[in-house]
Amino acid sequence: MVAKQTQNYPANENVPTVSVVGAGLMGASIAVALASSGIPVKVKEIDDAALANGMKNIDGLFKRMIDKGLSLEDAANRTSLIEAVHSYEELNHVDFVIEAVHESLAVKSKVFEQLDAVCDKECILASNTSSLSITQIASFTNRPERVIGMHFFNPAHVMKLVEVIPGVRTSNATVHIAIALGIRLGKLAVKVEECPSFLVNRLLSRYLNEALWLTQEKKATVEEIDEAACRLLMPLGPLALRDMNGLDIGLAVARFNFQEYGERFRPPPILEKMVEANMLGRKTLAGFYTYDGKTRKATSVNPEFLGLLNSINPDKVGRITESDSLRLFLPMINEAFIALQEKICWPDDLDPALKAGLGMRKGPLEFAFEIGLANCLKQIEHCFEQYGERFRPAQLLKRFVWAGKTSLS
Helix, strand or coil: CECHHHCCCCCCCCCCCEEEECCCHHHHHHHHHHHHCCCCEEEECCCHHHHHHHHHHHHHHHHHHHHCCCCHHHHHHHHHCEEEECCHHHHCCCCEEEECCCCCHHHHHHHHHHHHHHCCCCCEEEECCCCCCHHHHHCCCCCHHHEEEEEECCCCCCCCEEEEEECCCCCHHHHHHHHHHHHHCCCEEEECCCCCCCCHHHHHHHHHHHHHHHHHCCCCCHHHHHHHHHHHCCCCCHHHHHHHHCHHHHHHHHHHHHHHHCHHHCCCHHHHHHHHCCCCEHHHCECCEEECCCCCCEEEECHHHHHHHHHHCCCCCCCCCHHHHHHCCHHHHHHHHHHHHCCCCCHHHHHHHHHHHHCCCCCHHHHHHHHCHHHHHHHHHHHHHHHHHHHCCCHHHHHHHHCCCCCCC
């Protein structure tokens, strides 16, 4: 798959050896994706115990792939391409490094300083960060022109999207090589300009937040909100997705986006209240839903959550309406037009990125054109009157309506 903006980029750039630093679930999955594409991988962790655990993660991923039909011979061939290394010095001749450590600037800064000290001067250093500034990460090195973001989606060996994010000083050659590597991995490699949370997670956050506001306002039940999202566009409802990802992680992301973007990203109080009550989702067997301890499958809506919700809002729960269902996606649509205003990505790449990264059946722009931009704007303006800054209409959306546009072209 080739993104519109990058369709003329070479797919055969020579990247003989890649290293993955960090072998947690994401790092292990990236290593498996590389080996599955015939690329030798050196895996580095913080210490021998973490490295051993990381190699177990990799073995576990291959075992699941065998269970789904991968032959033992193919699994053995791919495994043979992955080498565990114990020191940074063993990475001195690799061509490309993908950092996949904890999402902490302090942790990443130390990793990039060490990589910069030992890796060949031509080696490209990529970060799998989902939100942090690539320019800031590059500032910890003496090679900012060879530092780039490669944001894979979890699980990286399955999901078909990688966002490629240059920093302010990243060279065009580095961008081309990173995109070529993504294409070689069979990914839709989309170039995204640097901004907090990049493209897909930025738009996703607006949708997830609005689902929380609808829940807190008791516009509908937990099940109705999830069912409405699935009925319209999504493979999984927003509240079930919150539970799957962990509400503590969701709160950290929500706070970060609110800090960076301001009022339109303000999270509702219910999210913080749930984290304070240790209702973190599947990991604690209780979030919006309760979960079976063995199967980890949802069993019912969490009665403790309902009690918490009643303490915030004693009103009765309503029944979801068509306008409420549409409201779930209006902030995402509006943010998509803001992203286009800011030239965060090539316009024709936005919908494919959202579909590949989130499993949406239609991207937000396609959905907006389908229901009519004038109708979208009318609904957003109505919500702006009711709810304020979360729904301030994007200028580009208004211009598209005034121009009578019915497509991006």
